[in-house]
Amino acid sequence: DSGVTQTPKHLITATGQRVTLRCSPRSGDLSVYWYQQSLDQGLQFLIQYYNGEERAKGNILERFSAQQFPDLHSELNLSSLELGDSALYFCASSVGAFSGNTIYFGEGSWLTVV
Amino acid sequence: AQKVTQAQTEISVVEKEDVTLDCVYETRDTTYYLFWYKQPPSGELVFLIRRNSFDEQNEISGRYSWNFQKSTSSFNFTITASQVVDSAVYFCALSGIKGGKLIFGQGTELSVKP
Numbered sequence: 001d002s003g004v005t006q007t008p009k010h011l012i013t014a015t016g017q018r019v020t021l022r023c024s025p026r027s028g029d030l031s032v033y034w035y036q037q038s039l040d041q042g043l044q045f046l047i048q049y050y051n052g053e054e055r056a057k058g059n060i061l062e063r064f065s066a067q068q069f070p071d072l073h074s075e076l077n078l079s080s081l082e083l084g085d086s087a088l089y090f091c092a093s094s095v096g097a098f099s100g101n102t103i104y105f106g107e108g109s110w111l112t113v114v
Numbered sequence: 115a116q117k118v119t120q121a122q123t124e125i126s127v128v129e130k131e132d133v134t135l136d137c138v139y140e141t142r143d144t145t146y147y148l149f150w151y152k153q154p155p156s157g158e159l160v161f162l163i164r165r166n167s168f169d170e171q172n173e174i175s176g177r178y179s180w181n182f183q184k185s186t187s188s189f190n191f192t193i194t195a196s197q198v199v200d201s202a203v204y205f206c207a208l209s210g211i212k213g214g215k216l217i218f219g220q221g222t223e224l225s226v227k228p
Contacts, residue, residue, distance in 0.1 A: 048214065
């Protein structure tokens with residue numbers, strides 16, 4: 001158990017809908033990351049927050065947004081969902097914002113868009 | 115640009131065989147960090163090891179060992195006396211100086227048959 005908690009573990013939704021994925025980082029970790037894993041793209045970095053502020057942005061679509069709250073939990077919002085958004089979404093956390101921190105991953109949220 | 119290449123897409127071995135998973139990376143940073151993660155069939159990403167660019171000492175942890183060679187930009191992972199429970203996808207990842215995000219390779223799927 002990495003200590004990173006993600007909910008829900010699985011969800012199925014229809015195209016055009018909106019979903020929210022939730023993440024609680026490990027105790028003491030200030031940085032939260034979101035990654036998307038799909039068969040064709042592999043593991044792709046989406047976005048990083050550190051202590052409530054956006055720290056780095058990767059290949060995150062405009063239809064997707066995230067935030068980190070004062071209690072350090074984070075949410076990833078996916079809207080106007082398309083079939084291609086079906087993927088495993090990981091949240092991860094680390095103590096700091098910088099290179100070299102070990103990044104621990106949650107169990108992921110499996111999203112299926114039908 | 116930073117890049118991680120895992121040329122072996124799939125490897126199949128029989129239990130008790132030794133197996134080496136290759137990882138080659140590209141970066142212009144002089145300080146960087148390398149990681150290996152394991153993704154078992156259940157889907158979670160499990161942290162295995164972190165290495166910084168200044169520490170080229172090989173590391174052994176039980177049946178696992180890692181060989182880091184800056185001269186060839188490689189960070190290979192060897193499992194000695196493989197077991198069925200080692201069956202998983204293994205990812206090599208790189209973190210550069212500018213931030214904590216990880217750049218992943220495409221992964222190597224290891225299948226250990228009894």
